[in-house]
Amino acid sequence: MPFVLLNDVCKEYRRDAVGVRAAHKVSFTIERGELVMIVGPSGAGKTTVLNLLGGMDRCDSGEIIVDGVHVDAMSRRALTRYRREDIGFVFQFYNLVQNLTAVENIELATEISKRAASPMKMLQKVGMADRADHFPAQLSGGEQQRVSIARALCKKPKLLLCDEPTGALDFQTGQVVLRLLQQCCREDGMTVVIITHNRALIPMADRVIELSGGKVTSVTMQKNPLPVSEIKW
Numbered sequence: 001m002p003f004v005l006l007n008d009v010c011k012e013y014r015r016d017a018v019g020v021r022a023a024h025k026v027s028f029t030i031e032r033g034e035l036v037m038i039v040g041p042s043g044a045g046k047t048t049v050l051n052l053l054g055g056m057d058r059c060d061s062g063e064i065i066v067d068g069v070h071v072d073a074m075s076r077r078a079l080t081r082y083r084r085e086d087i088g089f090v091f092q093f094y095n096l097v098q099n100l101t102a103v104e105n106i107e108l109a110t111e112i113s114k115r116a117a118s119p120m121k122m123l124q125k126v127g128m129a130d131r132a133d134h135f136p137a138q139l140s141g142g143e144q145q146r147v148s149i150a151r152a153l154c155k156k157p158k159l160l161l162c163d164e165p166t167g168a169l170d171f172q173t174g175q176v177v178l179r180l181l182q183q184c185c186r187e188d189g190m191t192v193v194i195i196t197h198n199r200a201l202i203p204m205a206d207r208v209i210e211l212s213g214g215k216v217t218s219v220t221m222q223k224n225p226l227p228v229s230e231i232k233w
C-alpha cells in the first residue's frame with residue numbers, strides 16, 4: 001500500500017445555484033520520502049487537492065488514505081488531531097503571527113502537538129537561530145518563510161504540504177527556500193508536497209502530478225531530479 005493514496009476524489013463547491021468541480025475523480029499515489037510537485041494553471045484545483053489531503057476540507061466522494069488511515073472517513077475530532085499532529089503546512093504568505101517573535105511563533109505550534117521538537121533547534125535547522133527574537137515585520141519574505149517551515153516541521157509531521165511556497169519570493173530567496181525543502185526530503189526522509197504554477201521547478205521533483213480543470217492530466221516519475229542550484233527561473 002502506498003504511503004498516500006487518493007482514489008477518485010471529487011469535490012464540488014457550490015456558488016448560488018452553480019457548482020464548481022474543483023476536483024473531479026482525482027487519483028494518485030505518493031511514496032514515503034518523495035518530493036512531489038503538483039503543477040497546473042491557476043484554478044486547476046491544486047489548493048483544493050492539498051486542502052483535502054491536509055484535512056482542511058472534506059471530499060464529496062472517493063478515498064484519501066495516508067499512512068494506512070482513511071482521512072476521508074475521519075470524525076471531526078480525528079481530523080483535528082490529524083491536522084495538529086500529522087500535517088505541516090507552509091503557505092505562500094507565511095501566515096506568521098505578527099505580534100509574536102520567530103521563536104514564539106514556533107512555540108505556539110509546538111503547544112498543540114504531542115511529539116514536537118525544540119523550537120530553537122528548528123530555527124537552527126533553517127538557519128534562523130540568530131533571528132529568534134525578531135518579529136515577522138523585521139524579517140524579509142524569505143526569512144519569514146524559513147520560520148514558517150521551521151514551524152511546520154517542529155511537530156515532525158508525516159507530510160509537509162506547501163502551497164506556492166516561493167510564490168511571493170524573488171529568485172534568490174526562493175532558491176534558499178526550495179533548497180531547504182529539498183534538504184528536508186533528502187536528508188531527513190520527510191515526504192514533501194509542493195504546489196506551484198512555475199513549471200521551471202518541475203526538474204527538482206521525484207514525482208510530478210499535473211492538474212487541469214480539476215482533473216489529473218498526467219503523473220510523471222523523474223529518476224534523476226536536479227538539485228535546486230541547477231534550476232533557473
Ligand SMILES: Nc1ncnc2c1ncn2[C@@H]1O[C@H](COP(=O)(O)OP(=O)(O)O)[C@@H](O)[C@H]1O
Pocket residue numbers: 013014015020021022040041042043044045046047048049
Ligand atoms: N471555497 C470555495 N468556494 C467556491 N469555489 C471555490 C472555493 N475554493 C476553490 N474554488 C474554485 O475551485 C476551483 C479550483 O480552485 P483552487 O483549488 O484554488 O485552484 P488552484 O489552487 O489550482 O489555483 C476554482 O474554480 C475556484 O474558483
Ligand SMILES: [Mg+2]
Pocket residue numbers: 046047048
Ligand atoms: Mg491555489
